[in-house]
Amino acid sequence: MRPFTYTRAATPAEAIGSAARIIAGGTNLLDLMKHQVETPDRLCDVNHVGLDRVERDGDGLRIGALVRNSDLAADDAVRTDWPLLSRAILAGASGQIRNRATTGGNLMQRTRCYYFYDIDAPCNKREPGSGCAAIGGRTRLHAILGASDQCIATYPGDMAVALSALDATVEVEGPEGRREIAATAFHRLPGTTPERDTELRPGEMILSVRLPAPLGGRQIYRKVRDRRSYAFALVSVAAAVGMKDGRMETVRLAFGSVAAKPWRAIEAEAMLAGQAPSADLFDRAADVVLAGAQGYGDNDFKIPLLRRTMRAVLAEATQETM
Amino acid sequence: MEISLTVNGAQHRLRLDDPRVTLLDALRQHLGLTGTKKGCDHGQCGACTVMLDGRRMNACLSLAVMHDGDAITTIEGIGTAEALAPMQAAFIRHDGFQCGYCTPGQIVSATAMLDELRQGWPSQMSADLTAPQFTDDEIRERMSGNLCRCSCYPNIVDAIRDAAEAPA
Ligand SMILES: Cc1cc2nc3c(=O)[nH]c(=O)nc-3n(C[C@H](O)[C@H](O)[C@H](O)COP(=O)(O)OP(=O)(O)OC[C@H]3O[C@@H](n4cnc5c(N)ncnc54)[C@H](O)[C@@H]3O)c2cc1C
Ligand code: SF4
Ligand code: FES
Ligand code: FES
Numbered sequence: 449m450r451p452f453t454y455t456r457a458a459t460p461a462e463a464i465g466s467a468a469r470i471i472a473g474g475t476n477l478l479d480l481m482k483h484q485v486e487t488p489d490r491l492c493d494v495n496h497v498g499l500d501r502v503e504r505d506g507d508g509l510r511i512g513a514l515v516r517n518s519d520l521a522a523d524d525a526v527r528t529d530w531p532l533l534s535r536a537i538l539a540g541a542s543g544q545i546r547n548r549a550t551t552g553g554n555l556m557q558r559t560r561c562y563y564f565y566d567i568d569a570p571c572n573k574r575e576p577g578s579g580c581a582a583i584g585g586r587t588r589l590h591a592i593l594g595a596s597d598q599c600i601a602t603y604p605g606d607m608a609v610a611l612s613a614l615d616a617t618v619e620v621e622g623p624e625g626r627r628e629i630a631a632t633a634f635h636r637l638p639g640t641t642p643e644r645d646t647e648l649r650p651g652e653m654i655l656s657v658r659l660p661a662p663l664g665g666r667q668i669y670r671k672v673r674d675r676r677s678y679a680f681a682l683v684s685v686a687a688a689v690g691m692k693d694g695r696m697e698t699v700r701l702a703f704g705s706v707a708a709k710p711w712r713a714i715e716a717e718a719m720l721a722g723q724a725p726s727a728d729l730f731d732r733a734a735d736v737v738l739a740g741a742q743g744y745g746d747n748d749f750k751i752p753l754l755r756r757t758m759r760a761v762l763a764e765a766t767q768e769t770m
Numbered sequence: 771m772e773i774s775l776t777v778n779g780a781q782h783r784l785r786l787d788d789p790r791v792t793l794l795d796a797l798r799q800h801l802g803l804t805g806t807k808k809g810c811d812h813g814q815c816g817a818c819t820v821m822l823d824g825r826r827m828n829a830c831l832s833l834a835v836m837h838d839g840d841a842i843t844t845i846e847g848i849g850t851a852e853a854l855a856p857m858q859a860a861f862i863r864h865d866g867f868q869c870g871y872c873t874p875g876q877i878v879s880a881t882a883m884l885d886e887l888r889q890g891w892p893s894q895m896s897a898d899l900t901a902p903q904f905t906d907d908e909i910r911e912r913m914s915g916n917l918c919r920c921s922c923y924p925n926i927v928d929a930i931r932d933a934a935e936a937p938a
Contacts, residue, residue: 454771454789454835475831478792479812491789493836518825522891527899538894542915543883545813547825548832677894677914 449481456493465623465651468492472514473548475541476557484567485558485574499655502526507661510619513552513654517607518543520551530659532667532688536610539671542678552654555608555618555634558645559601559708560589560680572598573642580642587744589680592751594707599642600744602705603635604680609704610669612712613686616659622652631657635709645708665690665698666765672757681705683753689765696720696766703737706754713737725766730759773838777801778847789835794818796834797844805845805874809917816916819875819882820844826882828915845874848881857881860933861926868920876916880930883912887934904934 457463463470469488471477472495480486499512502523509525520526521537541549563569563581570579582590582600590600611631618629635646648654671684684704690697699720703711716733723729734755741751771789775782777797784800794811797803797820809817811830818829821843829842849855857877860866867873887904895911896902909927918926 449790452789454833456835456838471833471836473831474833474836475813475828478831478833482812495836518886518891522889524900527892531899534892534899535894538892538896542816543886543912544816544819544826544828544879544915545831547822548827677911 449478450484450487450489452481452489452491454491454493456495457497460494460497460499460621460653460655463492463494463497464621464653466490466492467651470494470552470653472550472553473516473545474553475545475549476553480558480565483565485565494653505658509659511551511657511659513550513656515551517541517546517549517551517554521546529662530610530614530667532610532614532669532686533607533659535667535669536606536684536686539669539681539684540606551607551657554605555611555654555657556646556648557605560604561601562586562589564601573601573638573645576641576643583744586746588746589682589705590744590747591707592738592741592743592747592754593703593711594637594709594740595742595744596638596640596642598640599638599708601638601642601708603645603707603709604705605710606669606671606681606684606704608635609684609686609702609710611657611659612710613688613700613702614659614663615700616657618654619656619658620648620652620654622649626655628658632710632712637708642708663688663690663698663700666767668761668765670757670761671704672753683750683757685754685757685761686710687761687765689762691766691768695722695724697722701737701758703754703758706750711737720762725762727759727763730762731755733762734758771835773835775801775834775837776841777803778843784834786834789833791834792830793820793832793834793837793842794829797829797842800834803844803846806878807871807874809872809875814917815872815875816879817872817875819879819916821878821882824882824885826879843878845878848877855881856936857930857933860929860936864925864929864932865922866925866929867918867922872916872918872920876913876918876926879913879916880926880933883909884930884934886912906931 468490500514569581616631688700701713807817809815
């Protein structure tokens with residue numbers, strides 16, 4: 449690790465607008481600092497600022513940025529009314545890590561691209577303008593949707609995929625005040641600025657995540673990976689489907705580890721809503737999701753894998769009435 | 771800088787010359803508590819598992835300064851050679867190790883994990899998120915953050931099941 453100075457904030461105000469880098473659970477930032485991928489010269493510890501409660505917010509919930517992943521997944525309201533969120537969190541990392549990982553830190557976790565971690569490799573995300581070692585290199589973990597010729601990394605997290613499907617919003621505050629960003633718009637596609645993972649501006653802090661009223665229906669988070677636990681997704685699918693009279697009434701679909709952001713499939717949702725479930729329809733909806741998909745060699749398998757996982761999840765979600 | 775750390779019930783004042791010291795290095799090198807092991811130093815193996823206020827965590831992915839004022843439990847606080855904790859005795863009974871390097875982390879993790887189960891925390895193996903069952907699949911899933919290079923997993927699962935069923 450490079451040297452840094454450490455301060456502990458007692459209130460969010462002490463962290464907001466500060467030039468110091470926020471540290472919460474530390475489970476991603478310290479890992480990256482040990483690899484010297486991240487080299488902040490100042491750390492601001494936000495573990496004692498509060499923001500550690502899950503509270504009712506009208507029909508929805510407000511989740512403080514410092515709520516630990518374990519507490520959020522075990523929260524009674526979340527388990528009962530937003531099970532997709534519990535499922536997605538529980539599919540990630542390990543018991544030890546979830547006990548430290550926070551809601552804000554989880555959203556901000558960085559890509560697992562091997563070359564991003566290797567400070568000797570060119571990487572536009574780590575060092576803008578240096579090139580991208582993944583293009584033409586090993587791409588097993590990489591994007592099939594929304595990539596650019598500058599960066600083909602994925603956002604690796606699970607929780608945010610559920611938040612995207614659930615239409616959550618992220619409440620942030622900076623020196624210019626507070627604002628809310630839709631979870632679907634929080635992470636960015638790389639374009640020509642892959643160094644910016646999210647819409648969070650310098651000096652801004654995540655205060656909370658807000659969930660709208662419960663969706664009901666069947667909620668499924670399916671994560672496909674090299675081993676059943678403690679591994680990042682190759683492809684994940686978050687789905688919430690409400691049935692009425694044999695037809696899909698509400699449909700929410702988002703995919704993880706296929707793009708630099710959780711990939712919400714609005715067009716496919718619209719195509720499915722109001723229809724009776726069928727294998728053929730699921731297949732056509734997958735065509736829509738995969739319309740612009742591109743593999744880079746090692747990750748070509750993700751294209752059929754997304755299709756098959758999506759079909760299987762939709763079949764399960766609509767099962768009783770099929 | 772000086773921090774105060776309660777470890778296994780005893781209060782310590784620690785002088786750190788650099789904030790880069792991890793909680794793991796503080797325990798091992800400053801306090802001489804070498805029961806907690808360093809495997810990967812990157813959160814991937816669980817050898818460094820300790821408890822913070824009873825909750826398990828990886829000591830390698832946390833800075834010692836972040837724990838000023840905190841209470842930590844290490845394997846040395848779980849039991850001693852003279853007075854083994856039920857989980858330690860169960861690991862011996864079931865031969866839940868070979869080289870033993872992962873064992874302190876396994877035992878601390880398993881002890882805290884049983885507490886999480888008692889509190890009804892769900893896992894991805896829980897068919898009903900509101901009513902997790904105590905099954906071998908649940909044990910395996912909940913212990914996935916502790917790797918064993920000697921692959922003693924079957925005996926580790928046996929030991930944990932046995933310790934959980936033993937009267938406290
Ligand atoms: C071995 C291992 C396996 C893992 N497996 C998975 C997995 O399968 N699925 C998955 O989703 N994740 C996985 N993770 C990642 C884990 O979920 C993240 O490390 C964790 O969620 C990060 O949260 P944190 O609080 O520790 O963040 P920190 O490490 O403290 O911070 C991460 C980033 O967020 C910023 N930040 C933190 N809080 C705020 C805030 N309130 N406002 C603004 N910025 C903030 C920090 O500045 C930093 O840039 C894994 C991690 C490890 C080490
Ligand atoms: S894919 Fe992105 S993160 Fe990976 S090497 Fe290329 S620029 Fe860097
Ligand atoms: S040494 Fe901490 S998890 Fe491996
Ligand atoms: S007993 Fe050798 S690593 Fe587990």
